[in-house]
Ligand SMILES: Nc1ncnc2c1ncn2[C@@H]1O[C@H](COP(=O)(O)OP(=O)(O)O)[C@@H](O)[C@H]1O
């Protein structure tokens with residue numbers, strides 16, 4: 021589904037503290053499969069996710085989405101791709117405080133202009149699917165970590181994306197909640213969605229939900245299983 | 246179910262209506278005041294009035310346009326006249342023209 | 358179009374929700390903002406209406422008033438003086454006026470005693486202005502005594518009270534017969550206070566004044582146009598004082614609003630990053646903030662203006678009267694006829710709504726065009 025070739029990413033380019041976080045990545049992310057990026061902290065996993073997710077651009081190299089080169093597209097198109105095709109589950113969840121769970125979930129639907137009742141119905145369905153229906157009107161800051169993550173998952177799914185991107189999804193969860201997350205992941209994979217996640221949690225990368233594991237170190241791939 | 250956005254827009258819409266309502270109300274009050282206006286005009290014409298009755302504090306200020314240059318320093322029935330209005334109202338503009346030749350009295354230093 | 362409307366509704370929903378999060382702060386800001394608009398609008402509405410009123414009422418006043426000056430001071434018109442004016446071309450009527458001030462120690466106010474040229478009250482009777490009716494509790498057929506400047510007590514019967522509608526020009530009037538007036542003030546026979554001239558052709562007024570000065574070197578002609586101009590200047594000046602008093606408040610609010618609107622907190626920056634990451638366009642974020650600025654500033658403007666209108670024209674500007682009208686002891690009660698200057702309102706709108714909207718938008722612009730990848734990092 022996504023092909024990366026010769027991706028390099030520099031931070032603070034041209035300055036004293038120039039740092040190449042990614043240094044020549046060639047990678048295919050297969051459609052309808054679960055792929056995990058594994059590697060020690062600082063190896064460039066998050067940076068790679070931001071490039072795949074069109075949140076930032078590579079300094080060098082190309083990104084292809086279904087064969088089309090998207091690395092040179094203007095900001096507006098990247099935003100549209102993000103909105104229509106990708107769903108993000110951030111490590112810090114990144115919910116908007118002060119809004120209810122339901123309001124947070126429908127946020128990515130705003131720019132589409134879809135009728136509110138449609139969005140709400142869809143959000144409700146997702147919440148119920150994750151056994152969180154009773155918390156729909158709670159402000160997100162009142163939710164527990166696990167509940168917050170499930171709200172974040174619902175938000176990632178509201179526009180029905182093909183690719184779900186999750187950065188360290190179990191880093192802020194205890195083993196029990198992490199286990200529940202793996203269950204959710206399995207059902208998402210079962211719906212035929214492509215999933216790309218990063219983790220150094222054995223519970224994730226060694227589970228049989230994950231079909232592909234990519235190892236990273238110092239901004240390079242070291243193994244492709 | 247009304248959404249916050251709709252409520253806000255309804256509120257602003259009502260505010261806008263009230264805003265234009267002010268102008269309508271103003272026109273209406275103007276129309277209603279025609280009689281009173283006529284009465285005032287008639288009184289001004291009949292009594293040959295020259296000023297509004299806004300200032301009655303000091304004796305020279307009721308007809309500021311008719312006050313002479315030195316009124317501001319004349320005696321009050323009870324005390325020396327030294328009132329806030331005296332510091333606000335100078336002599337009429339006509340008095341302050343210098344050099345026209347027709348003014349035989351000094352230009353005032355009392356203008357605000 | 359429908360899609361566009363739906364999108365704007367979402368953006369407004371969101372901006373309202375984020376305003377609601379800092380409720381106390383935003384409501385406080387809105388209140389101060391509204392109060393400011395209210396004060397500014399009250400002052401401008403009031404002074405404009407008063408200025409208009411003066412201009413409209415005084416068109417009926419005499420074109421020229423002639424005073425006589427002696428040693429640079431206002432003096433009485435001696436007998437025979439008026440005849441000298443008679444032959445100036447353009448003068449339609451000339452009337453010798455008799456009026457003067459009387460200080461009433463009871464109310465500590467100055468009344469204007471005046472002899473009407475026509476329909477003067479009978480000897481011993483007076484017609485009083487509405488302010489006297491109130492302050493001295495007078496009504497028709499009441500008797501009232503005034504102690505004259507010479508110390509003698511004079512008693513008058515109130516024949517009538519002038520209509521309330523004329524209060525703006527008649528509040529302090531006491532009308533009486535010529536005989537009573539002369540007796541009360543010991544006014545010398547044949548002398549008058551000043552002379553009112555009417556001139557039919559407005560273009561002639563200046564000429565009449567010039568000829569008067571030539572014919573009567575001790576005369577001081579006061580032109581109606583000058584009076585009107587002076588009144589306009591007085592009200593402008595008073596408006597200026599009030600605005601100057603407000604300017605400190607305006608400045609303080611300006612700083613507050615700028616601080617609140619332009620200083621983007623780290624929290625807000627993070628939120629913008631999140632919104633962009635989950636698929637909001639830069640334009641959506643800016644529009645959302647635009648709505649925030651518009652909602653606050655439009656609400657403040659509309660509520661402030663409407664409240665000011667009601668305050669000035671339905672509650673007689675009760676808060677500003679003392680400053681704007683002057684220090685009047687006999688306070689005229691009058692309802693201003695609303696004359697609204699569209700240009701003034703537009704100016705007010707422009708200077709209250711746009712700076713705030715701009716203050717909200719400028720920093721957002723900077724934040725909204727940055728890359729959203731920062732949200733991926735703790
Ligand atoms: N905005 C940035 N500026 C400078 N260096 C950065 C920035 N973002 C990430 N880095 C550096 O890039 C490297 C890779 O970071 P990251 O992709 O977050 O690693 P991982 O997710 O595998 O822990 C790290 O050394 C990090 O310090």
Ligand SMILES: [Mg+2]
Nearest residue numbers: 065066187188
């Ligand atoms: Mg990371």
